[in-house]
Amino acid sequence: xxxxxxxxxxxxxxxxxxxxxxxxxxxxxxxxxxxxxxxxxxxxxxxxxxxxxxxxxxxxxxxxxxxxxxxxxxxxxxxxxxxxxxxxxxxxxxxxxxxxxxxxxxxxxxxxxxxxxxxxxxxxxxxxxxxxxxxxxxxxxxxxxxxxxxxxxxxxxxxxxxxxxxxxxxxxxxxxxxxxxxxxxxxxxxxxxxxxxxxxxxxxxxxxxxxxxxxxxxxxxxxxxxxxxxxxxxxxxxxxxxxxxxxxxxxxxxxxxxxxxxxxxxxxxxxxxxxxxxxxxxxxxxxxxxxxxxxxxxxxxxxxxxxxxxxxxxxxxxxx
Amino acid sequence: xxxxxxxxxxxxxxxxxxxxxxxxxxxxxxxxxxxxxxxxxxxxxxxxxxxxxxxxxxxxxxxxxxxxxxxxxxxxxxxxxxxxxxxxxxxxxxxxxxxxxxxxxxxxxxxxxxxxxxxxxxxxxxxxxxxxxxxxxxxxxxxxxxxxxxxxxxxxxxxxxxxxxxxxxxxxxxxxxxxxxxxxxxxxxxxxxxxxxxxxxxxxxxxxxxxxxxxxxxxxxxxxxxxxxxxxxxxxxxxxxxxxxxxxxxxxxxxxxxxxxxxxxxxxxxxxxxxxxxxxxxxxxxxxxxxxxxxxxxxxxxxxxxxxxxxxxxxxxxxxxxxx
Numbered sequence: 001x002x003x004x005x006x007x008x009x010x011x012x013x014x015x016x017x018x019x020x021x022x023x024x025x026x027x028x029x030x031x032x033x034x035x036x037x038x039x040x041x042x043x044x045x046x047x048x049x050x051x052x053x054x055x056x057x058x059x060x061x062x063x064x065x066x067x068x069x070x071x072x073x074x075x076x077x078x079x080x081x082x083x084x085x086x087x088x089x090x091x092x093x094x095x096x097x098x099x100x101x102x103x104x105x106x107x108x109x110x111x112x113x114x115x116x117x118x119x120x121x122x123x124x125x126x127x128x129x130x131x132x133x134x135x136x137x138x139x140x141x142x143x144x145x146x147x148x149x150x151x152x153x154x155x156x157x158x159x160x161x162x163x164x165x166x167x168x169x170x171x172x173x174x175x176x177x178x179x180x181x182x183x184x185x186x187x188x189x190x191x192x193x194x195x196x197x198x199x200x201x202x203x204x205x206x207x208x209x210x211x212x213x214x215x216x217x218x219x220x221x222x223x224x225x226x227x228x229x230x231x232x233x234x235x236x237x238x239x240x241x242x243x244x245x246x247x248x249x250x251x252x253x254x255x256x257x258x259x260x261x262x263x264x265x266x267x268x269x270x271x272x273x274x275x276x277x278x279x280x281x282x283x284x285x286x287x288x289x290x291x292x293x294x295x296x297x298x299x300x301x302x303x304x305x306x307x308x309x310x311x312x313x314x315x316x317x318x319x320x
Numbered sequence: 321x322x323x324x325x326x327x328x329x330x331x332x333x334x335x336x337x338x339x340x341x342x343x344x345x346x347x348x349x350x351x352x353x354x355x356x357x358x359x360x361x362x363x364x365x366x367x368x369x370x371x372x373x374x375x376x377x378x379x380x381x382x383x384x385x386x387x388x389x390x391x392x393x394x395x396x397x398x399x400x401x402x403x404x405x406x407x408x409x410x411x412x413x414x415x416x417x418x419x420x421x422x423x424x425x426x427x428x429x430x431x432x433x434x435x436x437x438x439x440x441x442x443x444x445x446x447x448x449x450x451x452x453x454x455x456x457x458x459x460x461x462x463x464x465x466x467x468x469x470x471x472x473x474x475x476x477x478x479x480x481x482x483x484x485x486x487x488x489x490x491x492x493x494x495x496x497x498x499x500x501x502x503x504x505x506x507x508x509x510x511x512x513x514x515x516x517x518x519x520x521x522x523x524x525x526x527x528x529x530x531x532x533x534x535x536x537x538x539x540x541x542x543x544x545x546x547x548x549x550x551x552x553x554x555x556x557x558x559x560x561x562x563x564x565x566x567x568x569x570x571x572x573x574x575x576x577x578x579x580x581x582x583x584x585x586x587x588x589x590x591x592x593x594x595x596x597x598x599x600x601x602x603x604x605x606x607x608x609x610x611x612x613x614x615x616x617x618x619x620x621x622x623x624x625x626x627x628x629x630x631x632x633x634x635x636x637x638x639x640x641x642x643x644x
Contacts, residue, residue: 055542089544096542101535106557106632115553116543145633161543 002073004201005031005054005169010067011275012049012058012225022272023049025225025280026067028299033168036192036202038212038233040248041222042269047205050222051171054203055092056084071169089118093162093200095191097174099155103146109157110142116161133160133190152183159191166198173205188215209248213237221245224270224280231305241307243288244281279310287311330625334618338611342394345610346387349603355379356403356601377403390607400604402597409608413590419491420589422501423581424574426509431520431570436563438517439524443532444551460525463518472511472584479507489586508585512578516570523566527559534558557631564627572620576613 012024024046031037041047052058053069056076069076071091079087096102104112113126121129130138133156146154155175162170172191176184192215195202206212213219213233221229221242229242240246250263267284270276275296279285282292291310300312356379357370374380378389393400399409442456479488486507492500531537532555540550577591590609597605628635 057538057542085544085546087544088542092542092544094539094542096535096539098535102539104536104540104554104558105634107554115545147634158539161539 003030004033006070008067011065013063015061036216037218038216039205039220040209044269045222046225047222051173051205055088091168093167093170095162095172095175097177099151100146102158116164129160151179163194169201171203228308242309243285330622341614349606359601399608402605404602409604416590416593420577427512427516427574428571430513431516435517435520436524439521443525443528460518460522463514468580491587508581524563527562531555531559560631561628568620568624572617575616
C-alpha cells in the first residue's frame with residue numbers, strides 16, 4: 001500500500017567549503033494520513049534537512065546521496081520542476097521558525113494571503129482565512145505590513161497561508177521557537193485545531209520533547225541524521241527505549257519529581273563527514289559496548305516501537 | 321500632512337545646503353591663484369590695465385560685497401554674464417545643457433534597460449554553471465574598471481580609421497537633423513554606457529542575491545510559486561532600493577557633465593564648459609555650474625529617499641518619523 005509519506009534510507013550531504021557534512025545518514029520514516037508527528041532532535045540532528053527534503057526544498061549545497069522521499073507514492077526527487085511546484089502548492093504546507101521574516105516585507109499581509117490562495121479564492125476569501133487563525137482584527141492585519149505585526153500575529157498569518165490550500169501534510173519547523181512563551185501555546189493550538197479540521201497530517205519539528213509529546217500522537221526522535229526511536233508519544237516519554245531518548249527525558253526540566261537531579265548528556269552531538277561507522281550516539285551513551293561503535297545498529301521493532309539500537313531488545317521492560 | 325512636513329523639511333535643508341555650497345564655491349574660485357585680469361590680459365599687462373579690468377567687472381570690491389551682489393542678483397534668476405563671451409550665463413548653459421541631458425538620458429536608459437535586467441538575470445542564474453558566473457563577474461569588473469578614456473580612445477580610433485557609418489566627434493542638434501544627431505551621439509553614449517551598465521548590473525546583482533536568501537523567498541518556494549513569479553512579485557521590489565540609489569546617483573553624475581567623454585568626442589556639453597571656465601577664471605560660469613550640479617544632486621537624493629519610502633514600507637515609516 002502507499003503511505004502518505006514514506007522516507008527510505010535517506011542520505012543527504014552538504015558541501016561546505018570543500019568539506020562534506022552528512023546531515024542525514026539513512027533516515028527512515030513512514031507517516032500515515034491523519035497522524036500528528038513530532039520530530040525531536042538537537043540542532044544538527046538532521047530534522048530540518050528531513051523537513052526540507054519532503055518538499056524538495058534542500059538548498060543548492062545539499063545532495064541526496066541515497067534513498068527516497070515519497071509523498072502519496074510520488075518520488076519527490078524524481079519530479080520535474082512543474083510537478084514539484086504542484087506538490088508544494090497542493091499537498092504540502094510549510095511553517096518556518098522566523099515568523100516576520102517569512103513574510104514579504106514590502107507587501108501588505110492581505111495581498112500575501114491572496115497570493116497564497118492563488119486559484120483557490122479571491123480577495124473576499126482573505127478575511128475568513130485570517131479569521132480562521134484567530135487573529136483578533138483581521139481587517140487591520142490584512143491592511144498591515146509584516147513589520148507592523150507581532151511575532152505571534154505574523155506566525156498566525158504564515159499558518160493561514162500554509163493552510164490556505166488545505167494541504168495533506170503541514171511541516172512546521174520550530175514554529176514557536178522565536179515566540180514568547182505565552183504565545184507559543186496559542187499558536188500551537190491554532191496549528192493543531194486547523195489541521196484537525198481539514199484532516200491535515202502534522203509534522204512538527206522541535207527540540208522540545210515534552211511539548212511535542214503533549215500534542216502529538218507520535219514522537220520521532222532523531223540523532224546523528226537518523227531516526228533512532230519512533231512510537232506513541234505518551235509511551236516514548238514514559239518509557240524511552242533508546243538510550244538517547246532516555247537521556248533526553250532525564251535532561252528535561254519539569255519532568256522530574258521534587259529533589260531529583262537533571263542529568264545533562266555528556267559530550268557533543270556528532271558532525272558526520274560520511275556514514276557513521278557504528279551508532280552515532282555510542283561515544284555519549286552510558287550503556288555502549290564494543291558492537292555499538294563498530295556496527296551500525298539495525299532497526300528493531302519492539303512493543304509497537306521502532307528503535308535503532310543494538311540494545312533495544314535487551315532493554316525491553318527495563319523501565320529506563 | 322506628515323508627508324507635507326517631510327517635503328518641507330527636505331526643501332529647507334536643500335536651501336541651506338545650496339547657500340553653503342554657494343559660499344564655498346565663491347570663496348574657492350576667488351582663492352585660485354591668478355585672477356580673471358591676468359588670464360585675459362596675459363603676462364605682460366601693467367597694473368593699471370589690470371585694475372581697469374577688475375573695476376569693469378566689480379572684481380575690485382571686497383569678496384563679501386562681491387558675494388552679496390552675486391547672491392541678490394542670482395535670487396532674481398540672473399546669474400551674471402560670462403566674462404569671456406559677454407553672454408548671460410543662463411544663455412551659455414542653455415546651449416550646452418541639451419547635449420549633456422541627451423547623453424545622460426542615453427546613459428540612464430542603458431542602465432535601466434540593460435544594466436538592471438542583466439543584474440537580475442545573472443543573480444537568478446547564479447546557482448547555475450560556475451563558468452558563467454565567473455564570466456559575469458569578470459565582465460562587470462572590466463566594465464567598472466576600464467577607464468573611459470581608454471575605451472573611448474579605442475572607439476575613436478576604430479571609427480575614424482574605418483568608415484563604420486557613425487560620426488566621430490562633433491554635435492548635431494536634434495532639432496536640425498535627428499538622424500545626424502543620433503549618428504553623432506551613439507558612440508559617446510555607448511562608451512558612457514559600458515561603465516553605467518556595469519555599475520548598475522553589479523549593484524542589481526548583489527541586491528537580488530541578498531534578497532534570494534531571505535526566509536520569505538524560501539517560504540515562497542515552499543508555497544510552490546514559480547521562479548518567474550517569485551522574481552516579479554517578491555524579489556524586484558525588495559531589491560530595488562540600492563538599484564534606485566545607484567540609478568539616481570548615475571543620473572546626477574551624468575547631468576553634471578561627462579567631462580572625459582565630452583572632450584574625447586568633442587561634444588559641447590556642460591562638463592567641458594565648466595572645466596574651461598575654471599581655467600579662464602570665468603567666475604560667474606563656475607559659480608552657476610557648480611550650483612547647478614549641487615541642485616541636481618540634492619534633487620536626486622531627495623527623489624531617492626522619497627522612492628525608498630514608497631518602495632519599502634519599513635523605510636518609509638522610519639524616514640517620516642511615523643510610528644504605528
